[in-house]
Amino acid sequence: MIEAHEFVDAARERGFDWYAGVPCSYLTPFINYVLQDPKLHYYSAANEGDAVALIAGVALAGKRGVTMMQNSGLGNAVSPLTSLTWTFRLPQLLIVTWRGQPGVPDEPQHQLMGPITPQMLETMEIPWETFPTDAAEIGPALDRATAHMDATGRPYALVMQKGSVAPYALKSEGNRTRPAHTPAVTTLTGAAPSALPTRTDVLARVIERTPLENTVVLASTGFCGRELYALDDRANQLYLVGSMGCVTTIALGLALARPDLRVVALDGDGAALMRLGAMATLGAYGPRNLVHLLLDNAAHDSTGGQATVSPNVSFAGVAAACGYAFSIEGDALSVVDRLFDAESVDGVRFGCVLTRPGSPDGLPRPKVTPVDVQKRLGRHIDDTGARPDVTPQASAPAVS
Numbered sequence: 001m002i003e004a005h006e007f008v009d010a011a012r013e014r015g016f017d018w019y020a021g022v023p024c025s026y027l028t029p030f031i032n033y034v035l036q037d038p039k040l041h042y043y044s045a046a047n048e049g050d051a052v053a054l055i056a057g058v059a060l061a062g063k064r065g066v067t068m069m070q071n072s073g074l075g076n077a078v079s080p081l082t083s084l085t086w087t088f089r090l091p092q093l094l095i096v097t098w099r100g101q102p103g104v105p106d107e108p109q110h111q112l113m114g115p116i117t118p119q120m121l122e123t124m125e126i127p128w129e130t131f132p133t134d135a136a137e138i139g140p141a142l143d144r145a146t147a148h149m150d151a152t153g154r155p156y157a158l159v160m161q162k163g164s165v166a167p168y169a170l171k172s173e174g175n176r177t178r179p180a181h182t183p184a185v186t187t188l189t190g191a192a193p194s195a196l197p198t199r200t201d202v203l204a205r206v207i208e209r210t211p212l213e214n215t216v217v218l219a220s221t222g223f224c225g226r227e228l229y230a231l232d233d234r235a236n237q238l239y240l241v242g243s244m245g246c247v248t249t250i251a252l253g254l255a256l257a258r259p260d261l262r263v264v265a266l267d268g269d270g271a272a273l274m275r276l277g278a279m280a281t282l283g284a285y286g287p288r289n290l291v292h293l294l295l296d297n298a299a300h301d302s303t304g305g306q307a308t309v310s311p312n313v314s315f316a317g318v319a320a321a322c323g324y325a326f327s328i329e330g331d332a333l334s335v336v337d338r339l340f341d342a343e344s345v346d347g348v349r350f351g352c353v354l355t356r357p358g359s360p361d362g363l364p365r366p367k368v369t370p371v372d373v374q375k376r377l378g379r380h381i382d383d384t385g386a387r388p389d390v391t392p393q394a395s396a397p398a399v400s
Helices: 004-013 025-035 048-060 071-083 113-123 135-152 199-209 223-231 247-257 269-274 277-285 315-321 334-341 370-382
Strands: 016-021 041-044 064-070 093-097 128-130 156-160 185-188 215-219 237-239 262-268 290-296 326-330 349-354
Touching: 004 016, 004 025, 004 135, 016 025, 016 048, 016 247, 025 041, 025 064, 025 093, 025 156, 041 247, 041 277, 048 064, 048 071, 048 247, 048 277, 048 370, 064 071, 071 093, 071 113, 093 135, 113 128, 113 156, 135 156, 185 315, 185 334, 199 223, 199 262, 199 290, 199 334, 215 223, 215 247, 215 370, 223 237, 223 262, 237 370, 247 262, 247 277, 247 290, 262 269, 269 290, 277 290, 277 315, 290 315, 290 334, 315 326, 315 349, 326 334, 334 349
Parallel strands: 016 041, 016 064, 064 093, 093 156, 128 156, 185 326, 215 237, 215 262, 262 290, 290 349, 326 349
Antiparallel strands: none
């Protein structure tokens, strides 16, 4: 058994300052220590896949991060672990608890996941070893992890057994107060269905409002990224493939790790519905340099135009209820302008534009590979200077 600070201090020496995850009783002392260290950043995610995506955003900023989860949450994390971190080569250290470990009595819901946890990691090509339980083992384990991450650009896992870390109490529950009021939602509507803007119209306006210097644009999977690429393949853009619904949490990680950048997440209605809990995470932690723009055509356009349930949802209402500082929706391009003009708002901003379904004929797929576009973006933001009007935002208080 080790003390939490022994691992955290050794990890910090190797550049691991960023943590995200979903709690497990095995992780309790570890998370409690990280939460109460003012020099570390910890973010509580709605699910394990969102935690993986958030730390992927941190990696996109060129920093090291740790994602913590119970092994039962590996199922939630499969998509970003196989089509985001693996595909784009965005490394992170995984700490996965081993509930239901063979030979260790546990609850019935862990009886299957326990024995197959190593197999799941190996199937996803994630090398793993057991979490160190002796102080002398910590440094070598972290060195093996960082060597793999640096060589491959992909995750490495430490599987934590019961009793690996000595208890550490959470001395404060943090600020549990709610906002005094929900921010108002601005609605701009009135266009006939045939007069709705197209996705291309909206993306062209976004390009106008996101100059290369100090702005990053992350586009959701499907036609959103492909149309953005077709309009103008710029060095400050990344086109997500796979990991549907993860663009907002990737953007959150990048915006938190690089407060000097304006980070724009381009979302879709189907993707947002898949991971709606991510909006609560953005509402809690989202800094003022993060902009979330959702293009809603009420369809899964890239898979044949099947309908989504978005006509029953006010995404701007959800954003406001989740704590976004600014929320607007409508059926005109002016929504984009109002969203980008609200720079004085102290917090994350949200806009939803209703668009017509459909895409241009002959829409190309990006010729740049995911790894190449990630590296290109990394080089671009490395050369980007700080914006004087954007300041870092501290982690939100712990909420138990």
